[in-house]
Amino acid sequence: MTANDAPPHRTTGITAVPTDGVTGMSASASALSGGVSGAAALEPLVRAVLDALAEGAARRGGPIPAGTPQELAARVARVFAEPGGEDALHRLTALVAAGSADPADPACAAHLHCPPLAVAVAADLAISALNPSQDSWDQAPATTALETLVLGELAAMAGYPSTAAGVLTSGGTESNLMGLMLARDRVLGRATGRRIEHHGLPASPPQARIFASAAAHFSVRRAAALLGLGEDAVVTVPVDRELRMKPEALAGVLRECVRRGELPMAVVATAGTTDTGAIDPLEACASLAAEHGAWCHVDAAYGGGALLSDRLAPLLAGLGRADSVSLDWHKLGWQPAAAGVFLVRQAESYASLARRAAYLNPADDEEAGYTSLLGLSLRTTRRPDAFKIAVTLGVLGRDGLGRLVDACHALARAGAAAVRAHPRLELHADPVLTAFLFRYVPADPARADRVNAGLRRRLLREARAVVGRTELPGEGPGRVRLKLTLLNPHTTAAEVERLVHLVAAAGQAEEEAP
Numbered sequence: 103m104t105a106n107d108a109p110p111h112r113t114t115g116i117t118a119v120p121t122d123g124v125t126g127m128s129a130s131a132s133a134l135s136g137g138v139s140g141a142a143a144l145e146p147l148v149r150a151v152l153d154a155l156a157e158g159a160a161r162r163g164g165p166i167p168a169g170t171p172q173e174l175a176a177r178v179a180r181v182f183a184e185p186g187g188e189d190a191l192h193r194l195t196a197l198v199a200a201g202s203a204d205p206a207d208p209a210c211a212a213h214l215h216c217p218p219l220a221v222a223v224a225a226d227l228a229i230s231a232l233n234p235s236q237d238s239w240d241q242a243p244a245t246t247a248l249e250t251l252v253l254g255e256l257a258a259m260a261g262y263p264s265t266a267a268g269v270l271t272s273g274g275t276e277s278n279l280m281g282l283m284l285a286r287d288r289v290l291g292r293a294t295g296r297r298i299e300h301h302g303l304p305a306s307p308p309q310a311r312i313f314a315s316a317a318a319h320f321s322v323r324r325a326a327a328l329l330g331l332g333e334d335a336v337v338t339v340p341v342d343r344e345l346r347m348k349p350e351a352l353a354g355v356l357r358e359c360v361r362r363g364e365l366p367m368a369v370v371a372t373a374g375t376t377d378t379g380a381i382d383p384l385e386a387c388a389s390l391a392a393e394h395g396a397w398c399h400v401d402a403a404y405g406g407g408a409l410l411s412d413r414l415a416p417l418l419a420g421l422g423r424a425d426s427v428s429l430d431w432h433k434l435g436w437q438p439a440a441a442g443v444f445l446v447r448q449a450e451s452y453a454s455l456a457r458r459a460a461y462l463n464p465a466d467d468e469e470a471g472y473t474s475l476l477g478l479s480l481r482t483t484r485r486p487d488a489f490k491i492a493v494t495l496g497v498l499g500r501d502g503l504g505r506l507v508d509a510c511h512a513l514a515r516a517g518a519a520a521v522r523a524h525p526r527l528e529l530h531a532d533p534v535l536t537a538f539l540f541r542y543v544p545a546d547p548a549r550a551d552r553v554n555a556g557l558r559r560r561l562l563r564e565a566r567a568v569v570g571r572t573e574l575p576g577e578g579p580g581r582v583r584l585k586l587t588l589l590n591p592h593t594t595a596a597e598v599e600r601l602v603h604l605v606a607a608a609g610q611a612e613e614e615a616p
């Protein structure tokens with residue numbers, strides 16, 4: 103649609119009457135996206151979507167929709183209940199665009215929630231239209247080959263040898279589960295002389311332990327539970343003030359584990375904790391894991407982005423020694439979700455996941471060269487999320503992406519400096535990557551947690567800003583912190599400073615509120 107076109111038509115009841123040829127959706131409502139005619143059917147629909155995105159964003163006019171969650175839910179229910187028809191695509195797209203938290207807005211900086219690159223979104227549209235599925239060669243001939251090439255490039259970036267292998271995942275949660283599953287199968291299998299993946303856990307297995315820092319992602323515990331080990335199998339290793347695992351503490355808990363006759367199964371090091379970007383001592387973690395026959399998994403879901411930057415990559419020294427790694431390109435990689443990556447240093451570690459399904463990867467097909475990726479994933483039907491990464495690497499290259507990482511790092515430093523300069527704000531620690539924690543300090547320090555939690559909701563309610571809220575590890579009051587995660591490289595330092603001042607003003611308003 104051009105700017106001169108009439109506003110999108112509204113349907114009255116079931117029959118939709120298109121106002122012009124361009125939005126002639128009657129014809130295309132049941133059209134399929136494949137082939138040459140499919141592309142033609144898609145064109146007016148894509149235009150309608152782009153139009154609705156702009157309309158919705160203009161209606162929102164800020165980082166998040168104004169009002170209460172109840173008001174928004176009522177608006178969604180109202181539009182959802184409107185009579186159906188051709189215009190549902192436009193109507194619902196405009197609704198969600200108006201009702202979105204927009205990570206491209208400079209005042210939306212709470213989570214590892216990136217504004218995706220337009221070129222990656224366009225690449226993803228191509229994949230939606232073609233709909234390949236990575237579980238068998240005959241559903242994904244080219245994207246099967248492309249995924250392997252992309253993973254080879256990412257493995258080299260991570261410092262892995264050519265024996266590495268991997269797969270695209272839904273994200274860090276699934277990648278962490280895969281790392282710990284392969285760790286369980288190898289370490290527990292070796293200890294019990296039993297193929298865990300075929301026979302399940304023995305009746306009385308040795309107590310397996312997973313070691314992760316107090317700042318590790320919650321998905322590590324969830325994975326332990328899913329793997330039949332129980333959340334209590336995870337031993338929490340203390341962190342220093344900057345929330346990095348203390349290597350001497352890790353050495354201590356590993357010794358204690360062995361002394362009790364338990365099995366050290368895996369050390370999970372975090373390279374870039376979700377809240378602060380803290381990076382555990384990767385070399386020490388790899389050495390201690392190896393000494394104890396444990397698997398070393400590095401959760402670099404966030405910090406893996408540092409690999410793109412010449413300036414920050416040295417922070418991840420030692421990553422290549424890990425048995426497995428999680429990377430999320432839907433964080434510091436500017437991809438639309440999902441773009442998770444799981445890598446193992448040795449392809450043979452994958453043995454326990456291998457599957458033969460007569461209808462997907464019969465042995466004679468594989469021998470004839472029709473190789474499928476089925477045995478690399480926990481999933482069956484699987485979207486080729488490597489494609490948008492391939493396109494992004496092609497367009498921007500590692501250098502182009504590295505500049506985006508560096509820009510966000512510089513924004514975080516500017517934000518931290520603005521916090522440090524403000525008399526009512528307190529910085530927790532300097533940013534390592536692109537995030538930092540801080541808080542508003544009220545006149546009565548006993549009210550700090552309540553005021554900080556309240557000021558964040560106030561900013562949401564007034565649709566002025568989306569800032570994060572978390573808690574430092576430990577017990578007791580005084581641990582609530584605000585968080586800024588800078589992931590929009592086009593934001594300016596002045597905009598980040600403005601956001602910091604907005605937070606301080608909201609803190610004052612909250613403090614004075616009855």
Ligand SMILES: *Cc1c(COP(=O)(O)O)cnc(C)c1O
Pocket residue numbers: 214272273274275276319321372374375376401402403404430442
């Ligand atoms: C985001 C994150 C995860 C979870 O990843 P998803 O992609 O959301 O599944 C795991 N670990 C860390 C350190 C993260 O930052």
